Structures are given as C-alpha cells and as structure tokens.
Amino acid sequence: MKFVSSEILAYCESHSNKDSELLKELIEHTYATETAPQMISGSHVGNFLQSLIKMTKSKNILEIGMFTGYSALKMAEVIPKDGIVHTCELMEQHVQTASSFFNRSSHKDKISIFKGPATETLEQLKINFYDFVFIDADKQNYCEYYQKAIKLLKPGGVIVLDNMLWSGGVIDPKDIDSQALADTAEYINSDDRVYNFLAPIRDGLMVCIKNE
C-alpha cells in the first residue's frame, strides 16, 4: 500500500539532507545483490532517525535488525566520535556485506556488530545505557524486543520501531506478522513508562520516549 504519492515523496527527498556517497553505493549494492532489498529503511526513514538522534544528542545507539548496514551507518554518521552503534543481525551473509561497507567508512570504529538471535544478544547488554534504539528485525519478536529495549534505554531515551503499519495489515490483522505488530502497538499504547507517537512515515514509525 502506498500512503503518499511517489511525486510527493520525490519532492520531500529532493528537499532533504542527502545520503553520503558510501550509503548510496550500499543501497545500489543491496538492490543488485539481495533478494529482498526493500528491507532497507531508506533515506526518508534514515533522515528521520538522524533528525531524532541530533535533536536528542544521542550518543549510545542500539539497533535490532541490521541487514546490509544502511541504518546502522546512517545513524553512526551523526553521533559524536566517542558515540557507539551496537547492531544485532542473525545472518552471516548480511554481517559480511555490512562489514565490507563499514570498513570503508570514517565512522567504522563507532559500529559493533552482534551476530546471532537478537533476543539472546539483548540479554548481554547494559541496562540503562542506550540513548536511542531502532527496532527493525523479525516482526513476531517485536513486543519482546520492545520490552527488553525499554530496560536497556536510559530515562528520557527514545525507541523507534519500523513497519508498525505493515502496509495497512495492522488495521484488520489476517496474518501472524500483522497480528504481532498490532499487539505490539496495543502494548506500547498502554505502557505508562513511555510517551508514544505512531507516525505514518513510510510503513509506520512508532516513536516512544521513556519517562525521565
């Protein structure tokens, strides 16, 4: 489902910050080599993440779902030199691709990849440590990722969950992914630990700000 016309989207993108040359190359490479390249969040979502990170002066970032590394590198580009991006990814093939791009970036030292199932990785991370979390992995674990992430997040920190509209599937869920996302939205909506806002940006971005 297209929520905004291609013409409007192109206009917005042409009047927004542009991707670095390396990020453009990463997108081209992903479209040339991956079977599901549309998993990349893309510059529209990427610029929104960068804006939030800059506004909140976030330094410690956690990503759940790296794929070929677009959003991890995009976020790393706007955090300070001593900032970190910890990114979780299950598949070795994606770790290889993302690493080959990170290694060419001046921001490479900020990024650490945690390979394996994210539910296990999250158990090993520091509580109350992250300023910003981006959740963009398998949809059926979204609620668990959110519940674990909220503990890893500092008070006042931000969690963004991608694909929370699932092309409209969440309105009347007919498959397990749509149901999992609708359940996650309900859970967050009744969670008094956060201020939340579901923005109809691309496939839906749920922004959650943890109470101070």
Ligand SMILES: C[S@@+](CC[C@H](N)C(=O)[O-])C[C@H]1O[C@@H](n2cnc3c(N)ncnc32)[C@H](O)[C@@H]1O
């Ligand atoms: C939508 S893609 C992430 C896109 C990425 N954030 C970007 O903007 O380019 C989801 C990724 O999550 C990974 N993934 C799926 N299940 C996972 C799990 N249980 N643990 C860690 N990563 C997982 C997939 O292999 C895939 O690369």
